[in-house]
Amino acid sequence: xxQLVESGxxxxxxxxxxxxxxxxxxxxxxxxWMIWVRQAPxxxxxxxxxxxxxxxxxxxxxAAPVGGRFTISRxxxxxxxxxxxxxxxAEDTAVYYCHYTTxxxxxxxxxxxxxxxxxxx
Amino acid sequence: xxVMTQSPDSLAVSLGERATINCKSSRSVLYxxxxxxxxxxxxxxxxxxxxxxxxxxxxxxxxxxDRFSGSGSGTDFTLTISSxxAEDVAVYYCHQYYxxxxxxxxxxxxxxx
Numbered sequence: 001x002x003q004l005v006e007s008g009x010x011x012x013x014x015x016x017x018x019x020x021x022x023x024x025x026x027x028x029x030x031x032x033w034m035i036w037v038r039q040a041p042x043x044x045x046x047x048x049x050x051x052x053x054x055x056x057x058x059x060x061x062x063a064a065p066v067g068g069r070f071t072i073s074r075x076x077x078x079x080x081x082x083x084x085x086x087x088x089x090a091e092d093t094a095v096y097y098c099h100y101t102t103x104x105x106x107x108x109x110x111x112x113x114x115x116x117x118x119x120x121x
Numbered sequence: 122x123x124v125m126t127q128s129p130d131s132l133a134v135s136l137g138e139r140a141t142i143n144c145k146s147s148r149s150v151l152y153x154x155x156x157x158x159x160x161x162x163x164x165x166x167x168x169x170x171x172x173x174x175x176x177x178x179x180x181x182x183x184x185x186x187d188r189f190s191g192s193g194s195g196t197d198f199t200l201t202i203s204s205x206x207a208e209d210v211a212v213y214y215c216h217q218y219y220x221x222x223x224x225x226x227x228x229x230x231x232x233x234x
Contacts, residue, residue, distance in 0.1 A: 021168040032122045035223075037171075044212075044214065044225060044226075044228040045163075045165070045216075045228070046225065047222070047223045047224055047225060050223070061221050061222055062222075063122075063222060064122070087198075089216055097170055097171075101218075103176075103218070107176045107177070107180070107182075108164060109161075109173040109176075109182070111170035111171060112170065113170060114170060
């Protein structure tokens with residue numbers, strides 16, 4: 001059974017930093033492209049970024065609002081995905097979801113339950 | 122980035138009636154090499170993560186009731202619920218995975234009239 005469990009959320013001051021973790025199990029994590037998606041309170045889903053597998057270069061891509069401030073990384077030995085968030089702003093307040101999806105050979109799609117990040121003084 | 126625009130923003134439909142949600146992408150998400158539309162639909166209920174309903178624009182995810190269907194190609198897509206049930210009250214999102222940077226529509230809130 002695939003499980004994605006996020007942790008590390010909490011209250012942080014504007015300009016501060018926070019690192020989120022996503023512990024993965026039930027699939028071959030090292031082969032997976034992993035994604036972060038966020039949702040501000042009462043708002044819609046926003047794609048944050050993605051990291052490819054190390055075999056595919058471990059390339060990362062970020063949405064414009066977080067580029068240069070957020071960094072996605074992975075530890076395949078621990079089956080864990082990370083989101084390092086720096087220079088946090090009030091508008092980064094959101095539930096952050098870890099997302100695993102593959103489109104071939106079969107389409108699979110799993111989400112964690114999310115972790116809440118609140119940026120406030 | 123591809124911008125996904127859904128309409129309407131909210132929708133109230135009577136139980137047993139048809140619900141239709143539209144999604145328009147700012148450019149085509151049809152990949153010519155495999156003739157697939159890189160578009161999916163999600164359902165999200167309060168306090169829960171999104172749930173995949175439809176992928177490749179029209180393929181229903183396993184376990185999703187057959188009253189849910191997806192259609193469209195290129196830039197214009199539709200999610201249809203043929204006979205609304207009470208448990209279908211949720212927010213629905215379209216999502217493109219065609220480009221390097223994936224994006225979601227703004228969501229459509231579906232309620233019972």
